Amino acid sequence: MNVETSFSGTTAVATVSGRVDSANAKDFDQELRSVIDKGVSGLVVDCSGLKYMSSAGLRVLLIAIRKTSAAGGGLALCRVPDHIREVLEVSGFVRLTKVFDTLEQAQASFSN
Amino acid sequence: MEVNYEWDVSVDGDEPRRVAEQFESICLEHGVPMGVVFKFQLALDELLTNVVSYAFEPHTHDPVIKVMLHLTDNRITAVIRDNGRAFNPLLDAADPDLDLSAEERSIGGLGIHLTKAFVDELEYERRDGWNHLSLVQPTKAHLEENA
16 A cells, blocks of 8 residues: 655645555554644545555544544545445445545535 | 365464455456455455454464355355354444444444445354354356356
């Protein structure tokens, strides 16, 4: 797994790639926490390079949703591969966070 | 096509990934569609993660976990066996309430929920001090054959 982050004001884009499972969910959690702790309220997670994500990754996203909401913003996902989108649907996560087709749409959702 | 494979798994948090990734390679090598492989792999990963994390007290004497894979043209079958404490994840794990908000949602239970959604046949049996969990999934080739 690899996470690359870019910042624009109080919005950040975290681009996650590779595999997120129980063996490295802690690292994913630390990456997102360190981004949010820099004063980010709107966090976009770009999933275009994500190959695999188990429930351990969903738990990390849930924590990030709570933290960004508490900071007055939220979390948005974008460019989610179909098989991982199905994981989000089955687990009810599409009701907890917005899922956008493009990075631009996801960023625009925080620009108001 | 008939492929049999068996893993001896240690009580170690990195083990589910090793098994899941090797499972993926074996299936793709034998032409199982990626969509089927992904869902089955996720179920295998979730169930094995539970066993590795919760089935054994620390310093258990002789913990044994075995995963058996049987692959044919029509179906994937896997059996996870362990000699840890009796636990039926299909019944003993609470179903998550998917209607709750992010603040109210429980952090657990999603792995079993996904497993049940992604694999057609799941069975649990406790026999002679062992947990036996079997997963059976018809593959796409089988569906096309019958179409």
